[in-house]
Amino acid sequence: MAGVVPDRTPSTQRNRVGAYYGTTSNDWGEVNSSQDIDTYYIPGANHAFIPGRVNYSFKFTARVLLLTAINLAITSLKNRDCDTAITGGTNIMTNPDNFAGLDRGHFLSRTGNCKAFDDDADGYCHADGIGTLILKYLPDAIADSDPIFGVILGAHTNHSAESVSITRPLADAQEYLFKKLLNETGIYPHDVSYVEMHGTRTQAGDAVEMRSVLNSFAFDHSRPRDKSLYLGLVKANIGYTESASGVLANAIIKVLLMMQKNTIPPHCGIKTKINQGFPKDLDHRGVRIAQKDSVDWSRPARGKRRVLVNNFSAASRNTSLLLEDSPAIHPVRQHQDGDTRTEYVVAISARYTKALEENLKALEAFIANSWAPEGELLSQLSYTTTVRCVHHNRRVAFVTNGLDDLRKSLLNAAVTAGQVKGIPALSPKVGFLFTGQGA
Structure with missing residues (x-):
């Protein structure tokens, strides 16, 4: 879909293309080295917790670099370290130790569903997955006639070091990121029409994230009726792909497909009733969760749709990204x-x-x-x-x-x-022939 051909344009020269990926675990290396697995197996042994543990211990709240592959890719593009960035995340699970550790650490659902926003949410389901995005500066993408699915306005990351637990999200830290993105991009909160939530799939975690989103984008009842804010998350459909989700790749891919199809799909995470920890005035705030049917999400005749994609890890790392529609004329x-x-x-x-x-x-x-x-x-x-x-x-x-x-x-x-015979992979010999007069 990206149509990137190496060396075709200045921005796709092989020495100007960078790769940035996040991963969760090294299952293959650990498959024969399992020890007694208890509640602290994942927080204490999984390398995704390494920078988070340092920040949590010393109460550092700035950037956490592991698993923020997209942020690193964006920074490299801004610094002109590269002109094309291939970024994403992978999560391939072959080792049962991680399943056992997550279960004993009370991360996994006992009922087999990612019931985000549900009052009986009890954890998440593992999912294998790989997500890849191609990032370029907008002028370069236009010059190269690339298919542009969306434009990233900004991305930031921080850490919830002041939370009561390293695995507990902190609303204040998330709000700080949201408002920082809005201030830097000059986007008014009511102009954001969709938020792709992280969704911890627990009653407490979902309520914390809902509070931070509402405080930033629907803080009162002043949102116009024609500017509803819709909420959803892809994990309810495909499960939690961990590092493939942790770098936002799968969530961004979902949002870009929504923009392409002009549709907000129904959220399938609510199995019984909505989380009772959510505010009771969501409708009055102009906040919607599509549940039974898809919702038309056509691009405005004048303007662009804007989306916030939110993500935070079990190690208290927060990442948020703001994006909008691609240029109107391709x-x-x-x-x-x-x-x-x-x-x-x-x-x-x-x-x-x-x-x-x-x-x-x-x-x-x-x-x-x-x-x-x-x-x-x-x-x-x-x-x-x-x-x-x-x-x-x-x-x-x-x-x-x-x-x-x-x-x-x-x-x-x-x-x-x-x-069909294959063409030999040999560099052809080149000869130059010049005429006599005026050569």
């Missing part, structure tokens, strides 16, 4: 709107014969299931496959004037993919 769509071609070049490549065959079949299936107008889809396919894809050594190209013709060509090529 350079790629502008180009496609003026595309007057009657024939289009579509190119497919792969490193191996089997991969080439599968790529050809996958593109045919994509076309078969697409609802896009023929001319628009052909223009997009031609641009994406020729300009925004890495060209590997086994290649097939087609000149086509229609989708039916292209689908037939793709299926025929898939049958004969084994006959």
Whole structure:
């Protein structure tokens, strides 16, 4: 989806691309070294707690660097240490010790659900996951005709060092981050229409986060009726992916998809009744939680939607990010709107014969299931496959004037993919020929 081709533009030169990832545990290294597992196994042994423990012990409340991969990526872009940042988080669980430690530390739900906002919320469910984002300066992304899904206005992190427990969130610390973001970006609280919550999935933790959000974005009953604030969180749907969630990747991906689809999906975490620790005047504050049906969330005719994404860790680290809609006019769509071609070049490549065959079949299936107008889809396919894809050594190209013709060509090529010879990965010899006069 990102369409990043190394060395295609100045901002994608290989020496200007950085990678920033967060991870929770080293299961493989620990799988054969388990000891007696008790309540303090996770807070005492998991490396995600290392910087949090230092901050908590010394009451430092500034930045906690571990697991703030997106913040580090943004800082590197601002400092021009890189021009393109690949960032995200991973959480692959293979070691039962972490399950046992989290259970004995009373982190995990005994009922098997992430019941965020529910009055019977009792913890979270583990989830494997990997989330990746491509970050660039907005002018660079526009110049490179990148597909822009959203714009990050600001991001900050701090630590709840003054909380009663290292695993207990602190409303004051979260409010400080929210208001700092609003002040630095000049965004009025009522202009934020959605908050992607962290959701501890416990009654006490959810109530603390709700208080900090309301105090910052819906502190009284003055929010206009046409500017409701919606709340939700992806963990209720897919579980808690820990470090993949801890760097905000999965939450941001959800929000970007919401913007793309112009829809707020229903929150599925409330199984019985809403948390009784929440204020009773949510409706009067203009705060909504979509529960049964999706809510239309179209982009304003004049203006942009703005979203706060909130996250905090079990080690008391808080991270918040403010983002808004992408530019209204996208350079790629502008180009496609003026595309007057009657024939289009579509190119497919792969490193191996089997991969080439599968790529050809996958593109045919994509076309078969697409609802896009023929001319628009052909223009997009031609641009994406020729300009925004890495060209590997086994290649097939087609000149086509229609989708039916292209689908037939793709299926025929898939049958004969084994006959495609790979281009040797050798640098060609280059010669220069000059004329005599004026050379």
